[in-house]
Amino acid sequence: MGNKDGFFTGVSRRRLLGGGLTVTGGVVLAACGETKEVIKEVPVEVIKEVEVAGETVVKEVEVIKEVEVAGETVVKKEVIEVEVPVEVEVPVEVESVLVVNDPWGIVTVAPGDTIKIGLVTVLTGDLANLGIDIRNGAELAFDEFPDVKGFAVEMLDEDGQCSGEGGTAVANKFAANPEVVAVVGHMCSGSSEPASVIYERAHIPMVSPSSTAVSFTARGLDVTNRVCWNDRIQGTAAADFALNTLGATTAAMIHDQSSYGEGLVQVFQGAFEELGGEVTAFEGVTVGDKDFRAVLTTIADGAPDLLYFGGFQGEGALLVAQKNEVGLEDAIFFGADGINSQVYIDSAAGDAEGSYSSFADFGETDADLLAGFLERYEEKFGEPQGPFNAHAYDAAAIIIAAIDSASELAADGSLIIRRNAVNEAIRANHGYQGVSGVIDFNAIGDGGQGTVGFQIVADNAWSAV
Amino acid sequence: MATTSTTVGRSAAFSKRAFLTILGVLIGAVLAFRLGQTIYDQVWGPEVWIRNLINGLALGAVYALIALGYTLVYGILFMINFAHGEVLMLGAMAGFFVLDASINSGFLDYNTLLTIVIVFIAGMSVAVVVGVLLERIAYRPLRGAPRLVPLISAIGASIFLQNAALQAFGANVKIYPTPQITGLSGGQRFGDVFVANTSIMIMVLAIITMVALVLLVNRSRFGKAMRAVAEDKPTAQLMGIDVNRIILLTFALGSLLAGMAGVMLGFHNRQVTHMVGFMPGLKAFTAAVLGGIGNVPGAMLGGFFLGLAESLGPTAFQIPSAYKDVIAFGLLVLILIFRPTGLMGERLSRERA
Amino acid sequence: MTAPPLLEVRDLHTYYDNIAALRGVSLTVSEGEIVALIGANGAGKSTLLKSITGLTPPRQGEIFMEGRRLNGVPAHAVVRLGVAMVPEGRQIFGRLSVYENLEMGAFTRTDTDAVQRSFDRVFELFPRLAERREQIGGTLSGGEQQMLAIGRAIMAAPRLLLLDEPSMGLAPILVQQIFRTIREINREGASILLVEQNANAALSLANRGYVLRVGQIVIEDAAEALKENKQVKEAYLGGH
Numbered sequence A: 001m002g003n004k005d006g007f008f009t010g011v012s013r014r015r016l017l018g019g020g021l022t023v024t025g026g027v028v029l030a031a032c033g034e035t036k037e038v039i040k041e042v043p044v045e046v047i048k049e050v051e052v053a054g055e056t057v058v059k060e061v062e063v064i065k066e067v068e069v070a071g072e073t074v075v076k077k078e079v080i081e082v083e084v085p086v087e088v089e090v091p092v093e094v095e096s097v098l099v100v101n102d103p104w105g106i107v108t109v110a111p112g113d114t115i116k117i118g119l120v121t122v123l124t125g126d127l128a129n130l131g132i133d134i135r136n137g138a139e140l141a142f143d144e145f146p147d148v149k150g151f152a153v154e155m156l157d158e159d160g161q162c163s164g165e166g167g168t169a170v171a172n173k174f175a176a177n178p179e180v181v182a183v184v185g186h187m188c189s190g191s192s193e194p195a196s197v198i199y200e201r202a203h204i205p206m207v208s209p210s211s212t213a214v215s216f217t218a219r220g221l222d223v224t225n226r227v228c229w230n231d232r233i234q235g236t237a238a239a240d241f242a243l244n245t246l247g248a249t250t251a252a253m254i255h256d257q258s259s260y261g262e263g264l265v266q267v268f269q270g271a272f273e274e275l276g277g278e279v280t281a282f283e284g285v286t287v288g289d290k291d292f293r294a295v296l297t298t299i300a301d302g303a304p305d306l307l308y309f310g311g312f313q314g315e316g317a318l319l320v321a322q323k324n325e326v327g328l329e330d331a332i333f334f335g336a337d338g339i340n341s342q343v344y345i346d347s348a349a350g351d352a353e354g355s356y357s358s359f360a361d362f363g364e365t366d367a368d369l370l371a372g373f374l375e376r377y378e379e380k381f382g383e384p385q386g387p388f389n390a391h392a393y394d395a396a397a398i399i400i401a402a403i404d405s406a407s408e409l410a411a412d413g414s415l416i417i418r419r420n421a422v423n424e425a426i427r428a429n430h431g432y433q434g435v436s437g438v439i440d441f442n443a444i445g446d447g448g449q450g451t452v453g454f455q456i457v458a459d460n461a462w463s464a465v
Numbered sequence B: 001m002a003t004t005s006t007t008v009g010r011s012a013a014f015s016k017r018a019f020l021t022i023l024g025v026l027i028g029a030v031l032a033f034r035l036g037q038t039i040y041d042q043v044w045g046p047e048v049w050i051r052n053l054i055n056g057l058a059l060g061a062v063y064a065l066i067a068l069g070y071t072l073v074y075g076i077l078f079m080i081n082f083a084h085g086e087v088l089m090l091g092a093m094a095g096f097f098v099l100d101a102s103i104n105s106g107f108l109d110y111n112t113l114l115t116i117v118i119v120f121i122a123g124m125s126v127a128v129v130v131g132v133l134l135e136r137i138a139y140r141p142l143r144g145a146p147r148l149v150p151l152i153s154a155i156g157a158s159i160f161l162q163n164a165a166l167q168a169f170g171a172n173v174k175i176y177p178t179p180q181i182t183g184l185s186g187g188q189r190f191g192d193v194f195v196a197n198t199s200i201m202i203m204v205l206a207i208i209t210m211v212a213l214v215l216l217v218n219r220s221r222f223g224k225a226m227r228a229v230a231e232d233k234p235t236a237q238l239m240g241i242d243v244n245r246i247i248l249l250t251f252a253l254g255s256l257l258a259g260m261a262g263v264m265l266g267f268h269n270r271q272v273t274h275m276v277g278f279m280p281g282l283k284a285f286t287a288a289v290l291g292g293i294g295n296v297p298g299a300m301l302g303g304f305f306l307g308l309a310e311s312l313g314p315t316a317f318q319i320p321s322a323y324k325d326v327i328a329f330g331l332l333v334l335i336l337i338f339r340p341t342g343l344m345g346e347r348l349s350r351e352r353a
Numbered sequence C: 001m002t003a004p005p006l007l008e009v010r011d012l013h014t015y016y017d018n019i020a021a022l023r024g025v026s027l028t029v030s031e032g033e034i035v036a037l038i039g040a041n042g043a044g045k046s047t048l049l050k051s052i053t054g055l056t057p058p059r060q061g062e063i064f065m066e067g068r069r070l071n072g073v074p075a076h077a078v079v080r081l082g083v084a085m086v087p088e089g090r091q092i093f094g095r096l097s098v099y100e101n102l103e104m105g106a107f108t109r110t111d112t113d114a115v116q117r118s119f120d121r122v123f124e125l126f127p128r129l130a131e132r133r134e135q136i137g138g139t140l141s142g143g144e145q146q147m148l149a150i151g152r153a154i155m156a157a158p159r160l161l162l163l164d165e166p167s168m169g170l171a172p173i174l175v176q177q178i179f180r181t182i183r184e185i186n187r188e189g190a191s192i193l194l195v196e197q198n199a200n201a202a203l204s205l206a207n208r209g210y211v212l213r214v215g216q217i218v219i220e221d222a223a224e225a226l227k228e229n230k231q232v233k234e235a236y237l238g239g240h
């Protein structure tokens, strides 16, 4: 078939579009019988779209051609067929179908295609148990709300690790995919924060089930939303619990240098001091290190009643064991949702007994709703492995509902989703009854009201205080 | 002409030395001032110093054991075995699986000491096998190649082993359940200072091992052959020494020490993953350079020096403990600037130069 | 002469990469003999010794030691067949003590009594080494290092001793002493292949001699005859 070295090749797609024509590179000229030298070929008008075949459209285009015939240059008009890939990310193409305006742009889902929603947790490494728990919660929502206006919802499952690099990599991948409408996630604040900057530019709203760091929403980005609490709530409640329930008057702060850990510990410190407690030390530990005796020794010098730890289960288990080797055996070990897992207890191999953590309790929740959710969860996935599965369910459900309210069916049967409208629909949830509790979004995207619960490790299990 | 250029050369050399001297004095003065301040202000009680001294000795003992592996191999082949940390990791893994099996089978319950010994033997054996295979597969075929080539092969081997372990054993943390092992749980109290039993085990075992190693290197037939091979391979062959065999045994010896260190760290820190060899490997390499790479007493000195610097540095200079890696690698930079041959390496390098 | 020679080299070709250093060298050393191999710098003398000991294996030709083929025998196994070498430039182990250097010489021997006798003999031949047995090799003087290199070779109790320019860089008085020792060793039963640039001294000591030029043997004769050979006189004895 035809002359591949025609005019269209190598000319930028944008320039041609600017000229009012949707003819693009990689063209195959269909009607090309004679063996003449084509010198120049200028498209004039698209006459009609002939055929839609999967990913490409065949169009009839009128072109002016300069052709060399027997040494003479002849100019003539000709109608040719051009095959072009379907353009999804460029709204101009569908303008003829339906006029939709959205400051963030739109996503068109062709009939038979799926609506793509990212789900970013941690699927490998030390925190995989927590990540899989969150994924399970979200998956349940995807199962129960399988479509929007007849368009199937597809979950794009990714591992964002608990790191900036991991989060950025996934965010870039999603940003490059014009079909991704929104993201459930990420799991860790340290992954969510750098990712949010990319989503902000790509206009992809995110709803995190578990990124609790103060700084996640405090930066005032448009796309950052969460259904869990802000750690300001957790840290403040924890400080109160430490002082008034556990009776600790002095406390040492330890964090894992993540946005989550350090942010939480800062909130705790502020609240603890305000309540009259004394903070004896503020130290960071490096994730992946296994020997924290040196830092604990320094902390032991201040003889704190309590060690408050902002971080995850692996480092928590090491700290709770190693504190006993440096003269801190009487200090209470107190962590947060990051250590509220069985893995923490197992990793500490007995030394976690008597340590405390806060966790995302289900506050003003509908008891039946929650019970039903947990029943369905356990039926499908077994015992929950972390504290955020219900939040993940809510995050996914809220996104799917928001897409429903921010989308229209077009005349050609495709679904038009308006990106900004999705984000606004998410934030428009006030008094939403989720399984994790009542969700009420504020101006910066904090939706979780969550009641802070506290647990203690007794007989190798987290149990109510 | 010749005279002029000599003079220029000399003054350049002089100004470089003067610069280094001034820099050294400045750094020394700042550190000494800060240390003086810490001591004078009595920022820490004496037990903090003692506890960190003990932490540092235990850490240093492990670094020293690992550093010996780097230094033995460097001494004999002039190459850095960057996969050494992964040998340690696989030793720790092997120890874990044996320990796990002995717990599940109930063997541990009635024979604790024997279990610990078997765990060590398993870790060391696997490490030896891995080290020997590394030499045969990744290094020996490159014996005649430029020095950069086996180095790259070593880095490749390191990444390969990390990922192979990740795929084979999964990413979840493996736990050495020390508290369930009588004798290794808890610790001893000396006045205000509590020393974990695992720390005591590490120090005692490491010191015995190092004494044995020094005797082996200095006194045994194998040790002398190893030193002869390190110095001059063709002449060593003329003596009837099978150079390839000595190199292989040197790898085996270094790996044995790494396997031992891996199991020690397993018991001491309890958590083992496919990444546990990485940092200790890098630190021990630093220790080996610190002491003068290729030098056996240097590796031990470097190991203890680094362990103590890491654990006492933040205390002495009143900086957050999170800076311990900064201290460790900062020391490496300083040593490379002021004493590129390491603390104990000077005479040797001059001789060789 | 019906008995096979102790060492027989037949048509040896040795290459460094693709540059020929030996091009068809044939040579014999009989039981009890001292054979001198003389030649200019770069003629291939050291290469020949290294080919015999397996350090630079030949590409072509054969080597027999007491009738046993040495081709393909790894360098570290050659010493077990009774061949010891004092390499060019001594090559003692500078970081090992004098005693340890000598121990390395006896690396393959297991008969401790016999090894002890060898120690005694070396210390008898070189009392300086006995005085300095704990000293680190690298700190010895040049003459002492040469004594140590020879002593180390004696420790292997060789049937054939290969010496590569033992007089190099030594004061004349030391050279005499070294040569006397070589004769001594020979009297005690070891045959000797002596490579020298100092042709005069070598030929005075030797029974027979070969002249090597650019990788080929050009003259072979009794030592006395070689000393009188006009060509040899001009080329190698000129200065004396």
Ligand SMILES: Nc1ncnc2c1ncn2[C@@H]1O[C@H](COP(=O)(O)OP(=O)(O)O)[C@@H](O)[C@H]1O
Residues within 6 Å of the ligand: C016, C020, C021, C039, C040, C041, C042, C043, C044, C045, C046, C047, C048
């Ligand atoms: N390691 C080597 N690599 C390449 N060429 C060499 C090597 N050693 C010796 N040669 C070359 O082989 C030839 C013979 O050298 P050699 O046996 O050392 O001579 P001699 O001992 O008679 O002075 C010389 O041309 C020398 O340059």
Ligand SMILES: [Mg+2]
Residues within 6 Å of the ligand: C042, C045, C046, C047, C088
């Ligand atoms: Mg020579």
